[in-house]
Amino acid sequence: MTKTLIATTALVGALVGPMSGMALAETIGVSIPAATHGWAGALNFHAERTIERLKEVYPEHEFVLATTPDSATQVSDLEDMVATRGIDALVVLPFESEPLTGPIQRIADSGTWVTVVDRGLAVEGIETLYVAGDNDSFGRTAGQYFADTLDEGAKVVAMRGIPSTVDNERVEGFEAALDGSGIEVLAMDHGNWNRDTAFTLMQDWLSRFPEIDAVWAADDDMAVGALAAIEQAGRTGEMIVVGGAGMKEMVDRIRSGDSTVPVDVTYPPSMISTAIEMTVVGVTGAAPMSGEFIIASELITPENADDFYFEDSPY
Template sequence: MKKVLIFLLLIVTILSFAKFRVGVAIPAADHGWTGGMVWWAQYAIKQYANDPDVEFYLVTAKEPSEQIAQVQALLAKGIDALVINPYESAPLTPICVQAFRDGIFTIIVDRGINSEEYNVYIAGDNYMYGYLAGKYIAEKLGGKGNVVVIEGIPSTINTERVEAFKKALEPYPNVKIIAQQPGYWSREKAFEIMQTLLTKFPNIDAVWTGDDDMLHGVLLALKQAGRDKNIVLVGGACEKNIVKMIMDGHPLIGVDFTYPPNMISTAINLAVMALKGEHLNGFYQRGIPRKIILSTETVTKENAKDYYFPESVF
């Protein structure tokens, strides 16, 4: 009997020291926004440095097959929660579903999977991201002008943004898209595209890029061509240097629209809350909301300081 009591005491002691294990799997920093996501993931994890109840495993991947292998390794470690921004939707769906079915609290970030088998999905509002940019440009041009669109990588997210942008222009038939090309989230590619378009079109009144990385490339091309005046420029996602330009009253860039890479930090916090049985302040429901779409906020000179994170890489 005494041995049984000692054994039970040991089990209780071991369980009391058991930590929650959270695996975080995200794409490697192949452009500014994903670099920002990596930085914010590291930042969030550091906030738990003194929390004895949780430990993290952070992995980054350069292709889908690598991410699948990384998640398999995380599952083998016995993680309790998986926070993942899938490199691509289709190939990562089976491993995410496996995690969910194994009872691992699974949070999908930004890029969805081809299944409803997950605990939480959190992402930015791609529709409003594109729509607000289009509405701003149309109004800024007074309902008339020539617009260039440099979009990102052809994908579901990109398509949703571009279609919303065009939807916002529908009430303004005299605002015309004269060129539309993919810039693949690359400032170098956007620079090359803009150089070519400047030689082709003598009258460009506005440029919308799918994100702020590409906006940097466009701005450089305009400067080199001596055409960096009397043109409306809009990017997106609030890269820190663009936000600083807005703060300082840049003559061409008056606004930006949020699509924050720090959504990964929110996802990590939600995973920890779920494992600890906590719920969101102000919610009577104990569970974490299953689908969270972050609002697209307009950043102007007046509020830019609230969106400026100089220590971030993005």
Template sequence: MKKLVLVLLITLLACGFVFAGGQKSGGAQGAVKIGIAVPTADHGWTGGIGWWADYAVDQIKKTAGNTVEFRVVHSANATQQVSDVENLATWGMNYLVILPHESAPLTAPVKQLHAKGVKCIVVDRGLTDTSFGYVNLAGDNAGLGRFSGQWLAKTMKAEGLTNYVAMGGMPVVIDTERMDAFFAEMNKEPSLVNLLGGNKYEFANWSVQDGLKIMETFLTQYPKIDAVFCQDDDVLTGVLQAIKESGRQDIKIVLGGAGSKVVYELIKAGDPLVRATTLYHPSMISDGIQYAVDVAAGRKSDAFHNASSPTAVVIPSGLVDKSNVDQYYNADSTF
């Protein structure tokens, strides 16, 4: 699907980059400047964010010529990202596409840029100040939980499975949205039993190592586990390692989320434990870049900039299984 989006974007650009005011760019001096600020990889998903940012820019530049200039910065922490954004401002960007390392420290710098006329696309994590106009483009967290719960409940019931354990990310709003939606679906099927009780789960911090440790504990605590929901495909990697090292044969399903290349490959290969995942994909940064390009070219409105609050744009989640995995798989991606 992302490949199709980029092909469409490139095709449009090949027809000539047109500014929102209707004037065609006349060379590098009149080029639109788009700054892109992303975190460096602290886990697989953020690594994917960086890769997809660079990939999208490379694809667009092949046909956009000198009508648009990009500058991508990868920041190790919030302090560096503030400095990197300031450098992008000095460069003279017209648009900022940013996935904030942390929302609070980046809010004031982004608001200052907005006041100077820079149009801002904030990806995934919103800002702490919602009194000015920017696009907040994010994935569907509740959708991730809902699709996960629907698929897992249906599959467990069909296969006569009953017992499951669950892991989340960390105690933040998006995690609560995901897990509440997940349990809402699981609780519709009375035959399913959460071994931790009620809607309880453990925080795995979207980490391979934490997934490994928590699963090792679950394997010690519970003599029979039919299924594991671990919400994240990095966590899933650690869960699979713990299961393999334990030699346990009772576990029949492991379901993560986000949509990593590793999990796509397991699905494609017909892995008996990993048959599906749900989307919250780092390619959303390419959607943010596309949004900026489309506004600059007049294909999308720039009215969000003068709004008194952020404009929310939600990228739908969905289920990926063997029937559609080839639409999402990119062999070159790092995630």
């Protein structure tokens, strides 16, 4: 928490304007997965937005952005960045941890600043800076909201994502928050972060359970599917739906005071902005930026929803 605070303060300082006397030109390479799903689409949106902003603030620095459809391409992208652009710093969201660990380690060994985003590498201690979302807090925040607002004995169903460590960490956080609250989890199954799967799963749960008080969909895409099924069954008003990630349609519903969607939990794709900004500050030596920076998941409520709504974002 203290670390978060310190880093944020440094970040705000950096945003104020270009540091005087920092004329040294640096080239910063950014390598992220291509926009193959909603969250990655928003990641691209925020990366481009941040680079544009930084180019204005630091005209002396150069930025190279590469998006990649798979691990192999990402490795080639990284090699090209080092060979042809001579990057001084690298911000990378590894497509997969294992295959990218070696190539990134070689870049780090050559003295280049490396910032790893969200997906950690297989070997610890390679990166200079690690920026990531907090999956445990993602699940915990939703669980805590249920524990705080629902009555004892309330019945909830939980929709998980694609079976993966990310999903497991989220579910563990969710279950830990519910522990001892007296809330009953009726069923838990994989909706695969997919609208259609979530729709059919919710339809079947609605047939199976006469009473459901709340639905946790560990992603907003699934929440959209669940909401459609609830509406079809004519059971709107019986239960609340809490999604996750901060899709703009969901934020909009919260903003307009929809009683079915009271809150949402963030897992911000804009963490790429955090990573790029911190890297620029770190690589220019304006302030110490090495270490880990974990972005906690926040609860989006009708009061603060405006801060989380990005009109132009695809997600």
